[in-house]
Amino acid sequence: MHNQLIVQFKVSPEIMRTRNIDGVKAIATGSDTVVEFLDSGDPQSNEWDQAHAVFDKDDNIAFAEPDVNVSLQIPTESLADENEIDGVKYDEFIAEWPFPKESKNVWHLAGNYSQLKAARDAVYALPKKAKIRIVHLDTGYDEDHDSFPKELVNISLSRNFVDGEDLFDARDRFTEGMLKNPGHGTGTLSILAGRKMPIAGIGTFDDYIGLSEAIEIIPIRIAKSVVLFKSSSFVKALDYIVNELNSKEETRVHVVTMSMGGLASKAWADLVNKAYDQGVFIVTAAGNNYNKLPTRRLVFPARFNRVVAACGATYDYSPYAKPDGEGSFSLMEGNHGPKSLMRTAIAAFTPNVPWAIWKKKDLFGIRGNGTSSATPQIASAAALYYCKHYEALESLPDRYMIVESIRNALFSTALKKMDKFEGSYEYYFGNGILQAAEALKVPVPEVGFLRNKKEKKDTVFLPFIRLILGLRSGVATNEEMLEAELMQLALSDPEIQRLIDNPDTDDISELSNEQRIEFAALIRENPRASQALKSAADRIINKLE
Structure with missing residues (x-):
């Protein structure tokens, strides 16, 4: 093939x-x-x-x-999906992470956490509400699960961009086994807008987990698994959003949520830029790792300036990450950093949040984890803000200002604290931890303020890579292709990660000659590197040795 x-x-x-x-x-x-x-x-x-x-x-x-498999998830047994492991107690929290010990409860919605319940109540009390359209990019949906919000989902607009499958059938195929990860979309959709239903071990909870009014959800299947995720699927999904759905006001997309991510793509950057200009608020997962591998840094598209990166904060307000030396290949952690990329990041709560169990059609578990669980919470807050301030947002002269208005509200009100962990909250949480109700109180800013907030166009071409490779200062496209390839290698090769890992910045232009030679040697030895990139590495070694 x-x-x-x-x-x-x-x-x-x-x-x-x-x-x-x-x-x-x-x-x-x-x-x-x-x-x-x-x-x-x-x-x-x-x-x-x-x-x-x-x-x-x-x-x-x-x-x-x-068109590569862009996922940066490690295919360990733990990734086979919690739902496939016999003996899992869905009514028990994940013990390795903080959780409420006094009594089991749905804590992440509360006023001293995400404030999503208070924000929902405030918006739902409005006498007139606009309908906010949310695209849910994931592994598909399960219409038979009791959590499926059928009243809110527009099946007629759903699409499937997995090669070889029916374009108009976005249901999860639930293929089990290693690398399959069935039910991921069921879980993330349940956090976004799951119907009211029982939660394992919490008999007193009688409310919705996610949004239940004033939204329309368009599910798009882009992968069979969070591990098997092709670059072209996201390209086709973005094309469908910006060139088809957004061509008509009655199908225009306001928010995109994607609890997936991976390697760099120029086509991704170009279409993200177009979505931003159309006023689409995009939030994607920061990524996850096992034992800090394959990377503990933000993945694409969360790395883009025009995309909000969803990071994780735990029950005790500490990062969803273990200190150096405390990770393992059996425990998933959330990605974060470098600090220079966290300017457009925000955290929401994970793990130990509700998650619909695809094998249990009538059940929510309480072991939801990963930055996958944080992402739909941020999307929910964005949709609520859009709904409350709809008229003011729609009257802005340029639609990118809608995105910047929502970001301003979420970022400026985020909780800027971090307990029981060394370092700064910016490194782990970016702008802080989501406070949805406080964000609603922020008015839409003046046009002049928003013009100054406009993000530069996203690209996968970074100056430090050009310097390291010794490329010319011109912008020959074949050199840009080398840069894009190196961005993919830099995020997927553990040895390159070790050499360039810097908690503060991606800028490695000041590496010593010895480090540059080592960097070039790692490229030359990588079996996935092209001959063109290896030739560039040889030039570095010949020049510096």
Whole structure:
């Protein structure tokens, strides 16, 4: 089976408008290119070498990258999904993380935690409420689970972008076994908007876990598993949002929540930029790790400036992370940092929160964990703010200002504290911990303030990589392809992670000559590196030795 490439063609404005190249529908990225998915040719050769070969053959190609499995989850037995492990007590909290010991309760909604219940009550009491449309990107939904909010889900707009599956059927296939992770979408959807139903071990709770009014949910299946996540699926999902749903006011998307992430993609960056300009608030998971591997730093798309990164805070307000030396391959932790990227991050509460159990159709467990559980909480708060301030947000002259208004409310009111842990809250929580009710009180800012808040366009090309590789100061696209490839290696290779890991910044341009040589040697030895990237590494070694 041949590999697939994500290829961006240079196009005229006319072709951009028709999204058509030689009769083939293509994805308009919002810049001067459109994306097509092409057969790479030789399935045995390196994927990035295939991309370079295609790029070199056609002057009309602006950029090419492989359609890789971008997930950065480690396929350990613990990742086979808690729901598959016999003997799990769904009514017991995960003991390795803080939890309420006095009595079992749904603590994360409370006023001294996320404030989501108070925020919901305040918005639902409004005499007039706009409908906020939320796209839920995940492994699909389970319409048979008692938590499924069928009154809120628009099945007719749902889509499935997993290769080989029915485009119009976004249900989870629930394929069990290693790397499958069935039910992930069921769990995250239940936190976003699960129906009122019993929670294991908590007989006194009689409320909704998530949103229950004034929203419409569009579920989109983009992966079979959080471990098997193809880059093209997210490209196609974003295309559907920005180029189809957002082409009509009656289907326009306001919020996107995705409890997944992984490696860098230029096509992702271009479409995220377009979504931001259309006023779409996107929040994605910061990522998870086992024993600090494969990375404990933010993953894409949470790394993008125009995306909000969802990190984790625990019951006692400490980070969802173990100190150095205390991790293990049996305990999942949340990603965070470097501090320079946490400017657009915020934390919500995890683990030990409710999570719908896909094998138990009539049950919520209380072992929800991962930054996957934090992400829909932040999306909920964004939707509530949008609903309360709908008229003021919709009257703004530029739609990116909607995103910045919501961010301003969430970030400025976030709880800026951290207990029982060394370091600063910014390093682990970014702007702080979600306080949804306080955020509702923040008015939509003045236009001048919002203009100054506009984020720069996202890209996967970082200056430090150019310096390390000794590339020219120009912007030749083949050099940009080398940078994108190196960004993927830097997040997925544990040895490169060890060398460049800095809690404060991604900028490694000041590495010593010895460290640069070691860095180049790691590239040259990596079996996933292309010959083009290895040649760049050889040039560094020859120059510095």
